[in-house]
Amino acid sequence: MLRVELRDRIAVLTLDRPGQLNALGSRTMEELTQALDDVRDNDDVRALVLTGAGRAFSAGADIGEIESCTTPGQFRAFVGRLTETFALLEDFPKPSVAAVHGFAFGGGLELALACDLRVAERGTRLGLPEMKLGVLPGAGGTQRLPRLVPPAIAKQMILTGEPIDAERARELGLVNELAEPGTALAAAEALAGTLAAGAPLALAAGKRLIDYGLGMDLEAAIAYERETVSVLFSTEDRVEGLKAFRDRRPGEFRGV
Known part of the structure; x- marks a missing residue:
C-alpha cells in the first residue's frame, strides 16, 4: 500500500x-x-x-x-x-x-x-x-x-x-x-x-510561521516572527551557519 x-x-x-x-x-x-x-x-x-x-x-x-x-x-x-x-x-x-x-x-x-x-x-x-x-x-x-x-x-x-x-x-x-x-x-x-540541506530547527520554525501566521493579524504575526527568530539565534546551528558563511562552505547543521 x-x-x-x-x-x-x-x-x-x-x-x-x-x-x-x-x-x-x-x-x-x-x-x-x-x-x-x-x-x-x-x-x-x-x-x-x-x-x-x-x-x-x-x-x-x-x-x-x-x-x-x-x-x-x-x-x-x-x-x-x-x-x-x-x-x-x-x-x-x-x-x-x-x-x-x-x-x-x-x-x-x-x-x-x-x-x-x-x-x-x-x-x-x-x-x-x-x-x-x-x-x-x-x-x-x-x-x-x-x-x-x-x-x-x-x-x-x-x-x-x-x-x-x-x-x-x-x-x-x-x-x-x-x-x-x-x-x-x-x-x-x-x-x-x-x-x-537547511537547518532543521529553522525549517520547522519557518513552516510554523507561515502556516500559523496566515491566521493572525499582521501585527501579531510579526511579533510571533520576532520571538521565533530570537529563539533560533540561540541555537548552535545559527553559530554554524554564520561560520559556514564566513568560510564560504555549506553549513553542517545538526538541529541543535
Whole structure:
C-alpha cells in the first residue's frame, strides 16, 4: 500500500496501489500515519517526498470503501481518517514535496495540497471532481485550495469538477515546479534535497510561521516572527551557519 525508502536525508513515501490508481483507503491512511510517526524523530530524515507508483499520483479516495458506507456517520468516519492523516502531514515538522504525475484527483489532490510544495510533470491533470458525483471534497479540498489559488479559481474547480493541467496550475501557484514527463520524482527529490540541506530547527520554525501566521493579524504575526527568530539565534546551528558563511562552505547543521 505504502512503500518507504530513505535516500540521503529524504524519506520517499510511495503510494503503491498502481492497479487501483493509488486510491486512498483506510489502510493506506494507517500506513501513512505510521510512516510519519516513524520518520518524525529520525534525525537522518530532513525532508519528505510523496509520490505514486504506476501511471498516476492518485485517483482519489477508494470508491469501493466509500460505497461500503451505508450511513452519513460511516462516511463521516471515513472522511475523518483522510482528514486526520492529511493534517498530520500538513503539520509535520519536516518539509514535504509532492511529486505528481498522470493525474491527482479528489483525495489525491487533497493529499498533494497537504504537502508544503508540489512538483508536477507537464500534462498532469489536477482536479476535484466530487461535484460530478453529487458531493464535495471532504478532506480539506474546499479549504486548502482557495488558500493556494485565487478564490474564484478554486470555486470554478470545485463547483464544476473540471480539472486543470499542470501548466495552468503552475501559473496559478498551485504547482511550484514543472518537470518533464517521467522526471517528477527526480525533480521533487532535488527540491527536497535543497530543503534537507537547511537547518532543521529553522525549517520547522519557518513552516510554523507561515502556516500559523496566515491566521493572525499582521501585527501579531510579526511579533510571533520576532520571538521565533530570537529563539533560533540561540541555537548552535545559527553559530554554524554564520561560520559556514564566513568560510564560504555549506553549513553542517545538526538541529541543535
